[in-house]
Amino acid sequence: MTAQKRSLFKSRAWVAIMFAIGISMIVIGMAEMVFLSGTSSPNLASAFISAGFVLTILSGLRLWKGEKDYMQDERTKKIGAYGLSWSWFLTFLVLFGVFWADYLHLWSPGAQTLSVLLILLMGISARGFQLYLFRKGDVE
Numbered sequence: 516m517t518a519q520k521r522s523l524f525k526s527r528a529w530v531a532i533m534f535a536i537g538i539s540m541i542v543i544g545m546a547e548m549v550f551l552s553g554t555s556s557p558n559l560a561s562a563f564i565s566a567g568f569v570l571t572i573l574s575g576l577r578l579w580k581g582e583k584d585y586m587q588d589e590r591t592k593k594i595g596a597y598g599l600s601w602s603w604f605l606t607f608l609v610l611f612g613v614f615w616a617d618y619l620h621l622w623s624p625g626a627q628t629l630s631v632l633l634i635l636l637m638g639i640s641a642r643g644f645q646l647y648l649f650r651k652g653d654v655e
Contacts (some may be wrong), residue, residue: 537570598645
């Protein structure tokens with residue numbers, strides 16, 4: 516097993532920059548909500564705040580966790596790829612089910628509901644499948 520090559524985008528300095536950008540986005544969004552509340556819609560401000568919180572939380576956790584050289588071998592890559600492909604296939608089946616539910620007038624979700632459902636399904640199922648396959652051992 517060899518350690519992954521270090522690059523700028525995996526360094527602690529880059530994570531600190533992302534943390535600072537996240538904090539800046541939160542401040543910009545809040546300032547826009549406070550100072551420009553009557554002239555514009557809050558959509559842009561809430562987008563800045565949401566993206567800023569995500570960047571701040573993810574980069575803050577990585578800064579807090581510390582630097583590690585993550586080891587990756589063929590087994591790890593194979594299990595990761597299998598987990599992602601199973602997640603993609605599950606999402607495909609759910610999309611097929613949503614199509615038929617809409618076609619048969621059983622359930623007709625809006626675009627926002629469907630987007631959130633699929634984003635959460637893909638992320639959670641990918642991680643779940645990968646955890647299952649890591650516990651199982653090897654994939655065939």
